[in-house]
Amino acid sequence: MTSATPLAGYSYAYLDAQTKRMIRRAILKAVAVPGYQVPFGSREMPLPYGWGTGGIQLTAALIGRDDTLKVIDQGADDTTNAVSIRAFFQRTAGVKTTTRTEEASLIQTRHRIPETPLQPGQILVYQVPIPEPLRWLEPRESETRRMHAWAEYGPMHVKLYEDIARHGEIAVSYAYPVMVEGRYLMSPSPIPKFDNPKLHRSPALQLFGAGREKRIYAIPPYSDVRSLDFQDHPFRIEPHGHACALCGSTDSFLNEVVMDDTGKRMHVCSDTDYCTTRRDHLEQGEAAE
């Protein structure tokens, strides 16, 4: 998709200069305090709160004419909200867009990390609904702020331990909490726990935006990010034992697709670019034979 002229009458990428500066300052402080939620004066955007305004504000503050933008939701470029957000940036920034992870300089994502390993220089922008990892244990913001200030994370460890006592395992399958650089407890956004290992020592810069809750946080490249666990119950990802029906992958995150009303299922890669690329290579391989 090639660039176009941005929307007349609006600032580049919609946000006015003052808002961009405010977000840019928040981003820099977030990078300086990895995993800590920096409050910022989130603005109303033309898309509703809860639909990615935090990610959109981050992308709008970052993006420039030299960027190539990829937008995914549930790992796919073609889900309706990813389409809507990509169109928003095409209209307001006239920027080049792509579905290829490898070609993107900026990737905005909802609920997945791309399967294709990220490269130095890439920026991954996560859309975050609830930035506070302690929120389900403690509804009050005034209290959770304190807990982060003094690293009082005991209640989280207790909750996880209670899961083990009750269920035999930690009963958290997405938004699995992590410790960043050994200091801040952080929610990685509602990515499946399957994706958690990709957070650790990533060559990319990872930025997290929560528009409605008005917080920005960051993981600098190559940072230490560890999923919470216990010595006798280490963090692990169960192999799902399926293969993608389209490309055969056994080590990507797969979605069940219900085929008919007898409940027949098949499994398909959630990351559409990863799956398409694999299929292309398989076809080329076959053609070469």
Next chain:
Amino acid sequence: MYVSVTGGERAIAAAHRQLGQARRGDPAIPELSIAQIKAQMTLAVDRVMQEGSLHDPDLAALAIKQARGDLVEAIFLLRAYRTTLPRFGTSEVVKTAAMRVTRRISAIFKDVPGGQVLGQTFDYTHRLLDFSLMDEAEGQGQEEEASRRAAEAVPHPMPGIAAVLDGESLLEAPGDADAGDGAAVADLTRRPLEFPAGRDLRLQALARGDEGFLLALGYSTQRGYGNNHPFVGEIRQGSVAISLVPEELGFPIEIGEIELSECEMVNQFAGAPGKPPQFTRGYGLAFGENERKAMSMALVDRALRARDLGEPVDGPAQDEEFVLYHADNVEAQGFVQHLKLPHYVDFQSELDLVRSIRARFADSDHDGEGEQA
């Protein structure tokens, strides 16, 4: 062979076309005009301006038209537009004491200086559907003339009721109600809420907060969830001047006039060591004739002062974080409606987890002594 569903772009474009058609409806029916909405759906326009946090009746009417009458959607449109507007200054504090009053009532005294002026209100109407309104009728000329004459008879400036109680120092002074020390007023739209929130931020949040939510919370205080014995000290509606001091001039100039509704509640008296008891205040202010909103706001404002006044906090309306975090319907509708977005990846993770736990459960059932009957 399974082919994954694509065409999200086409689906969205088709949905937008359909929406455009639905908005216009049957082309044989005359299109709604902005002028009609402004003039004849004034209260809807007032609410959209209030919660949209932008005073512009034309834009509010446009938002209502575009939103097919869904006021929460219209509020969102106006808020999003507000974001794009440059800020070039802050007005002087509006002088509601100098309001050109069209309606002014008080519940705490039978007669008051300036009188009880009912103005235009639904208050004493009988709620009977008026079927004569089913047709568009002409000629209300005589009644218009009468009401115009009545408006001219209203005293101006209208003396405030608080002054009556002030004379005996029975009512806390406005300044006492704020923790402030002359510090600049915080701006909710520039910095996010932090707790404890000052009264200035609370009032801003309440001003733009959802009327239904505040109405319910205000109601709850009257039913015992943090009762503060409210009385309507004064409600006034009318027009006020907006002034600004441009930096180049150094003196105030009037830039326009707007309609406001103001509500001063007089509440339960409080005392402090060394200070005799006084009645306390709750305050509400809204654009246009948004009186119910101003009243709800005043009830919740007073409830939120519980902590400051040393009262026990036991009702939801008194819980600052609960009230202020959930009052904004732009935030609320966004997050509630976001549940419609695809969540199938997280659901997949939950499916995998619950199956795993169930498998473990089934295993332990086989191993266990099976006593669960």
Next chain:
Amino acid sequence: MNPAASLALAPGFADPESDGQALFRAVLEAMSHPGRILRPGCDLSPPRPFPSLAGAVALTLCDAETPLWLDPRFAAAAGWLRFHCGAPIVEAAEQAIFAFLDGAALPEGMDAFPAGSALAPEDGVTLVIAVEALGQGQDFILSGPGIVGEVLLSVSGLSPRFWRQRRQQEGLFPMGRDAILVAPDGLVGLPRTTRCREG
């Protein structure tokens, strides 16, 4: 301000949206990879001796909401900064959100610049420090987030007082002060997380 003086005022960014975005990305890359020297193009000419890249940082990040502290040596740039940024210039170091300093002659009361608090570490100041050169001079070994293992940074024209304060503040994390070093042709980011020792 007298009209004649304003006529002589050096211009800001030629294309504020584009130039600001490019400079921001350079600063972000610098903070994400501490020790890496970024060389964003910059043709600003703020009143000397205020460095060109310091001016670019100010135009990109400072405005009416960011009180800034200006080293007296850079006083000639005060009018330029007020006009182009609208940022209030403050006397008291405690109020500064940005501080523009001369690396060779750092002020006595460096600790007065805010380091934030445990509840609000983001309130720590950003020090923008003019140095003589990057890539030559004294060697420092850097480590921490954004760095694989260790990286070497050479700087000339930066008082040892800076490095002393850095070492002292290491134990204060998450409180701290973040720094951007600007040389005539490049800049380097030193967030508070970067550990430095002499090489």
